[in-house]
Amino acid sequence: MQSIRLFMRLAPYVRIRWPLTAAAYACALLSLTCSLVQPYLFLMLIDRVLTGGEKELLAPLLLASGGLAIGSMLLGTVQAAMFRYLGIRHTLDLREVILAHLRRLPMAEIERHGAGKYSALMGMDTATMGNFLNHVVKELLTQWYTLLFALAVIFYLDWQLALAALAVIPILLAIPRMFRSLIMRHTGAVRAHNEEIGTYLYESIEGSREIRVHGLERWERERNEARYRNLVGASVKDTLYRVLSAHSGSLAVSGIVVVVYGFGSGRVLDGTMTIGMLVALVSYLNNALAPVQAMNHFVGELQGGEVAMKRIEEFLCSPEEPMPRQGVAAEAKGQPWLPAVEAASLTVLGGEQTILDGVDFALKEGQTAAFVGRSGSGKSTLFRAILGFMPVETGLIRLGGVPHAAWTREFLNRRIGVVFQESFLFAGSIRDNIAIGRLDATDEEIYEAACKADLGTWIDSQPAGLATILGHRGDGLSGGQRQRVAIARVFLQRPEVLILDEPTSALDRGTEGQVLQSLAELMKGKTTLMSTHRLQTVEEADMIYVMEAGKVTDKGSHADLLQRGSAPYLAMLSRQSRISEADSFEDVALPSDLPLELSKRELPA
Numbered sequence: 001m002q003s004i005r006l007f008m009r010l011a012p013y014v015r016i017r018w019p020l021t022a023a024a025y026a027c028a029l030l031s032l033t034c035s036l037v038q039p040y041l042f043l044m045l046i047d048r049v050l051t052g053g054e055k056e057l058l059a060p061l062l063l064a065s066g067g068l069a070i071g072s073m074l075l076g077t078v079q080a081a082m083f084r085y086l087g088i089r090h091t092l093d094l095r096e097v098i099l100a101h102l103r104r105l106p107m108a109e110i111e112r113h114g115a116g117k118y119s120a121l122m123g124m125d126t127a128t129m130g131n132f133l134n135h136v137v138k139e140l141l142t143q144w145y146t147l148l149f150a151l152a153v154i155f156y157l158d159w160q161l162a163l164a165a166l167a168v169i170p171i172l173l174a175i176p177r178m179f180r181s182l183i184m185r186h187t188g189a190v191r192a193h194n195e196e197i198g199t200y201l202y203e204s205i206e207g208s209r210e211i212r213v214h215g216l217e218r219w220e221r222e223r224n225e226a227r228y229r230n231l232v233g234a235s236v237k238d239t240l241y242r243v244l245s246a247h248s249g250s251l252a253v254s255g256i257v258v259v260v261y262g263f264g265s266g267r268v269l270d271g272t273m274t275i276g277m278l279v280a281l282v283s284y285l286n287n288a289l290a291p292v293q294a295m296n297h298f299v300g301e302l303q304g305g306e307v308a309m310k311r312i313e314e315f316l317c318s319p320e321e322p323m324p325r326q327g328v329a330a331e332a333k334g335q336p337w338l339p340a341v342e343a344a345s346l347t348v349l350g351g352e353q354t355i356l357d358g359v360d361f362a363l364k365e366g367q368t369a370a371f372v373g374r375s376g377s378g379k380s381t382l383f384r385a386i387l388g389f390m391p392v393e394t395g396l397i398r399l400g401g402v403p404h405a406a407w408t409r410e411f412l413n414r415r416i417g418v419v420f421q422e423s424f425l426f427a428g429s430i431r432d433n434i435a436i437g438r439l440d441a442t443d444e445e446i447y448e449a450a451c452k453a454d455l456g457t458w459i460d461s462q463p464a465g466l467a468t469i470l471g472h473r474g475d476g477l478s479g480g481q482r483q484r485v486a487i488a489r490v491f492l493q494r495p496e497v498l499i500l501d502e503p504t505s506a507l508d509r510g511t512e513g514q515v516l517q518s519l520a521e522l523m524k525g526k527t528t529l530m531s532t533h534r535l536q537t538v539e540e541a542d543m544i545y546v547m548e549a550g551k552v553t554d555k556g557s558h559a560d561l562l563q564r565g566s567a568p569y570l571a572m573l574s575r576q577s578r579i580s581e582a583d584s585f586e587d588v589a590l591p592s593d594l595p596l597e598l599s600k601r602e603l604p605a
């Protein structure tokens with residue numbers, strides 16, 4: 001019953017391949033029938049050939065037995081391959097469903113949990129469910145078939161013994177119930193510990209560099225050890241109860257067999273039963289009770305499936321990002337789409353905390369706005385809100401006149417190109433990595449985009465050219481080259497609006513200068529929102545927005561802000577000048593002693 005319920009819950013998420021499934025079950029049952037007929041052949045061998053003396057039956061009986069054995073073996077092999085195929089396909093189906101939901105989750109949610117949670121879900125839980133569908137369900141069905149087949153033969157041979165066997169079955173079935181809740185509890189605990197350990201292992205690998213430079217091996221070992229202790233405890237208990245459940249069943253079966261042997265021996269001595277019948281009876285009785293026992297074994301697996309299914313369902317019910325993925329945003333029909341971006345009284349929360357607090361800005365098509373402010377002042381959050389990654393609490397963002405409430409993911413993807421501080425590269429060729437900007441681009445277009453991003457010389461220098469393979473996260477490229485790949489993607493994408501969130505801050509100054517040239521090329525004719533610590537880039541912006549603690553504290557062009565002697569902007573420039581290389585606006589304490597010592601270059605004429 002439990003297995004049927006579990007099956008019904010799982011079925012909507014996988015495509016049950018009915019013809020193949022039916023063929024696999026047919027093979028499994030046929031193979032089973034071949035082996036189930038064997039004890040009956042032995043009954044005939046003992047009673048008719050050995051004790052009855054019908055010698056001419058020996059050869060046909062042996063031939064039949066051999067034929068059935070070969071048939072059972074062949075069919076058994078075919079069904080195993082079919083079930084394996086189905087098992088993997090169903091696991092992958094389920095993985096697709098989970099991945100599809102992951103793609104619809106709010107970005108903040110994914111960033112909060114990290115890879116550990118989702119990899120446990122997609123690895124362990126889907127595998128458990130694939131196994132359930134094609135191993136557990138199949139085993140349960142074949143066990144029931146064996147039980148009914150054997151009972152039918154026993155009834156045919158001796159109805160009194162058959163009734164006795166039937167009476168024992170409910171007792172055998174009751175045994176696993178005693179262990180059910182115990183197993184369930186510990187299986188759940190094992191699953192939870194595994195998820196937690198998964199997260200830590202993932203970090204251990206991702207954080208290899210930090211662990212090595214800080215000599216953290218021992219700290220890591222101790223941290224892991226504490227988690228392993230919990231897992232080991234829960235696993236041992238889980239197994240203990242599963243084994244106890246299974247062995248209590250076996251013990252009961254052995255007892256019954258002993259009783260039947262005793263009872264049957266008496267009847268053989270009386271002459272009311274033949275030896276062949278006794279041997280066949282015990283053999284079928286074993287066949288009838290073994291499935292009941294096996295079902296006890298499967299109780300553990302069923303509980304495991306139950307736990308995995310619960311996790312999957314919980315995940316699939318978690319709320320999705322409210323933005324629709326496709327469809328046409330409510331753009332004004334007939335009018336040309338102008339890539340203007342504006343925000344009015346924009347408030348964005350991060351948990352309880354207000355991250356953006358009444359931000360206003362307006363950017364006409366083709367203009368460039370620079371957002372400057374310390375680290376943590378909310379620049380990235382503003383960009384994330386424009387990308388639809390952070391929900392707007394109050395206020396409004398408009399992109400080309402379309403309010404954020406009417407945006408679709410497709411609309412944003414088409415219109416906005418992004419370069420983050422660090423860009424994610426996928427393992428694979430550099431061609432595929434650039435083609436992410438526009439998947440249907442030709443090799444010529446990809447190469448052209450690469451050249452515009454100043455990657456052409458590097459690609460030409462590689463023997464494999466565009467087909468050069470990059471390692472994990474783009475291993476094999478320098479930081480500057482990775483940013484260039486990101487820029488090439490945007491060249492290929494040809495969006496109308498650009499968001500550049502500190503695209504060069506992870507680079508050294510020399511590289512930065514070159515990447516900035518590529519960016520300047522990219523920005524031509526586009527509406528650009530950027531945050532940067534590069535003074536020169538800021539100066540050239542049409543509009544500068546100074547941000548502090550989630551608010552815009554001043555705005556204007558560079559000249560305008562200097563003319564007015566804008567205190568927040570001057571403070572920013574002062575911080576800038578305090579770093580001798582004029583490197584960064586950020587992370588330098590705000591001087592309390594204004595007015596400021598500005599470098600001559602910054603002062604208005």
Ligand SMILES: Nc1ncnc2c1ncn2[C@@H]1O[C@H](COP(=O)(O)OP(=O)(O)O)[C@@H](O)[C@H]1O
Nearest residue numbers: 108350351355374375376377378379380381382
């Ligand atoms: N998802 C989030 N949940 C809660 N707080 C967040 C979240 N993202 C960022 N913050 C907080 O918001 C503030 C602004 O961060 P951010 O926008 O990254 O600033 P900036 O890009 O200017 O350095 C920081 O104090 C940060 O701790």
Ligand SMILES: [Mg+2]
Nearest residue numbers: 379380381501
């Ligand atoms: Mg930032």
